[in-house]
Amino acid sequence: MEILRSQKKISAQAAIPTLPVYRSAPSLEVRLEDFELFAIDRLRVLTGISNGLSRGKKPDEMEKLGNDLWKANMRHHDSSRMLDKDIISHFVLRLVYCRNEELRKWFLTHETKLFEYRFRVESVESQKALMAEIGFPYTAVGIGELEDMRENLNQVARSIGRQMLTSDALFFKVPFEEVPELISGRKVYIHKGFAYVAMNQAVNIVTGMFRSNLSKGLVLTNRKWTTTLKEQEKDRLTPIVEALSTSYLGPDYSQPKEYAEISIKDIDKVASSSFPLCMRHLFEKLREDHHLKHGGRMQLGLFLKGVGLNLDDALAFWKAEFSQKVGSERFDKEYAYSIRHNYGKEGKRIDYTPYSCQKIISSTPGAGDQHGCPYRNFSKENLEAALSKMGVSSRLMGDVMDKVKNRHYQLACTLTFEAVHASSCDSGINHPNQYFIDSQKILQAKVTNSTTVKNETT
């Protein structure tokens, strides 16, 4: 750590990072309206990041998006107060998002992303200063050891499309447990339990430390909120805090609202008219093989729950298929549990929410799996065949495949929606259940239109 420490001394004069690490709540006086306005501005940044991620934007696009959003929303007319606004808004949102597991997770994820994007655009000097401030504990690899490793480090650099090592390259030797993101993509050289992390990859560790500090902070905030603040601030802050979290989390698809119930007999019809490709594929595979592996059961099962299949119908539906393959006795014993589990009737009794596109796209189906996003996982030929079966004309097929090629899977799905329904979808597809609901809206409108036309003619 010697290197860092000495560098911190220099950088203390040279570069003061504009990025706080939010160690403790500020002892500032805040006007009540600033309290809310600052928080809303920060939320705009975080929801913007969330939307970008769910659209499958690439890391470099996300970095730009994050910093653009920051500039657009977090400026303050008094430049000396920018840092205050940053810190105040952060701690207000801690209050807002500390109150349950789901809120904490959402905030933690997006606040960490924001920190990462902002960290990446800092100068190397101020990055080093931030690393010291956050307590980055690893030493740089010495010249001799680096020389021994050079060939392997270069090989890794080539494998991830990076440039070869320069002579002043800085690497940190880190227990592999600290850098799971780098391990999972084989993005680092690891030897005997240590990962050799390049300076530009160290951001993963820094953000990891940021995240774990914030995670602990949120739990503490929650404790304080539930024990004292909530009651103390009953008339002042509590209403603001509660309103802030609900208005910005996006719709919850776990409870079907608009089309309350779908019965088993209608399911084939709506599957062919209104299921997105990922669900059609699972549905058809289930009908064909009378079996789906765990990932497929989860993805389709929760979707169907969101569509409005109640627990009894869901059990009947899955049983009808599975019993043909494994027998009804084994179904009752081994599979019924997890369906009841999905509906919150077993285990931790959490009512699980249907998977979003983001979650589905990021899943990694293995051998024999059918779940995941077909736009991402299917070969070109299979995808084209599946799309034409859905009714995408060859004229529009090219547009869809173009999006796929550029890895814009949700846009590809949106174009498919538009092609199949001959209707535009301005909001874009972010969730399979949204696809379903939007599709049903259009189809039902068509039905009422045609009946009114009929009525008029008769």
Next chain:
Amino acid sequence: MTKEEIENDRDDMMIDEKEQQGFPLMQCAQEEFDPDQLNMYYVKLFPYADIYKWMSYGNDRKHPACDLSYFGRREFSFILGNDVYLRYQSFNNAAQMENSIKSKCPFKIDIGAVYSVDPAKRNAYAGENAFTPVEKELVFDIDMSDYDDVRYCCSGANICNKCWPLMTIAIKVMDSALREDFGFTHILWVYSGRRGVHCWVCDARARRLNNAQRAAIADYFHVYKGNENSRKKVFLGAALHPSLVRSYQQVLRPFFEEELLCGQSLLETEEKFEKILEMIPDESITAKLRGEWLGNHQRSSNSKEDINRVRWEKLKSHLQSGKQKGLRRCVEEIVFSYTYPRLDMGVTKLTNHLLKAPFCVHPKTGRVCVPIDPECCEKFDPMAVPTLSSLKKELDKGKLENGEGKKLETGRTSLDKSLKVFRDFLEPLLKSCKEEMEISYNAKLQQSKSSSLTW
């Protein structure tokens, strides 16, 4: 990723689903598996003491640093002969475990995680996080049925000497990466009793991994991502990662070229070679090769050289003389697709996932799930492992020679060889557990001393 994500994982379907298929248990082949013989096995042969020693990790002695609750917080689960499934069994000591197994005679014993509290009493602890998995070995499950698209000798649950080498090289690749890359040393390989292998990494560092870290390691080995909907089966990146270079040069390529290619006749018939041609993205090359191979089938089958090898060399020279960089990589892609270990990812990713205990007996085959020594895994023959009936015979014979009533000593059955493999794994493991305990105890002592001084 941090703690709070781990809590969020689900606890259903934690059983190895594929191993389950093929039950119902009562319909198993009688000549291979007889519940009475299982009972005899549990009474006379099951190595309770060794399993207990293993699962205690040194916490079974009088050392002041011992955590005597450790073994008792481990989840075991049983599947009984009538298909009743008992989860969250726990035992305070070896004798309790032995008695429970003997009296219940489970057809399958699974080992789960060490929990924060005794899993049998989990309902007594209120609160969200009171009952959570805190430690488990890092485990891997490799199953031959995931290789059905690259073996033509068998499919599904069947195995033979022609396809088993796929498991052998999976062991070699994984074992060397776990040691060289991750620095693990206490690694136990176990035959799953029918068509696959299990791996238990038992280093303290491995046992303490959280779910995110386990998932990262699983992904590190997740090279083969094929399924029927995708053409490209492996994603190797712009150049091979050093770990993959090692696997490729030391294990995969020699195995593919010297064994698998001819053993499975991968290029002999049109149906088979089309599967490989499909992986080449350049149609002019595939058309050329296809034309040659369809045309000269008769002629080259007369020559002495194996047709698969001739065709493979041809394919390689076409691809490697190509100017496109992607084409040269294609040879590697084919080899990796056909040979790189295919893991059941779910088993590795979650701390609380259950895995069948070593020395169980597979209820379909009657074979004992014996440890495999990775040093000489190519000598391991799954068809020759001890079975319930073979062990019974050996015991009966021993009885005749030693006389009724005398307690049989070791050196009595073919299981002893497997026990030796297990004990050779246990000894260094327990030694390092002891050392670690000593170090942490001394550190604590030192700390309390220095703090008492300042006080």
